[in-house]
Amino acid sequence: MPSPSAPVVLLGAIALGRTGFGASLVLAYGVGMAATLTAVGILLVKLGSRAETLAFRTAFALVSRVAPYTALLTAALVLVVGLSLVARSLPLAL
16 A cells, blocks of 8 residues: 555445546556655665765855754754644644
8 A cells, every 4th residue: 555545545436336437546556656765766876875974064064063953953843833833723722
């Protein structure tokens, strides 16, 4: 199953009496996803050596300093967005 929605597509196709069409949709989605992930992987491997040489330039100095903290910054962003959504919905709930 290429995605969690694949069973929904298959069940919908079965309900409409078009099982072959549903299976072909799921197959096409899976092949497209595999091709995309393969292409991105090959691109990253080919660009890896170039990125290594760029890492020593001054333009990427900020990125190299911030990179170790990206997980913390992402978590903080998710927390801030979540708290703002809670604060925004409180007047409606009370």
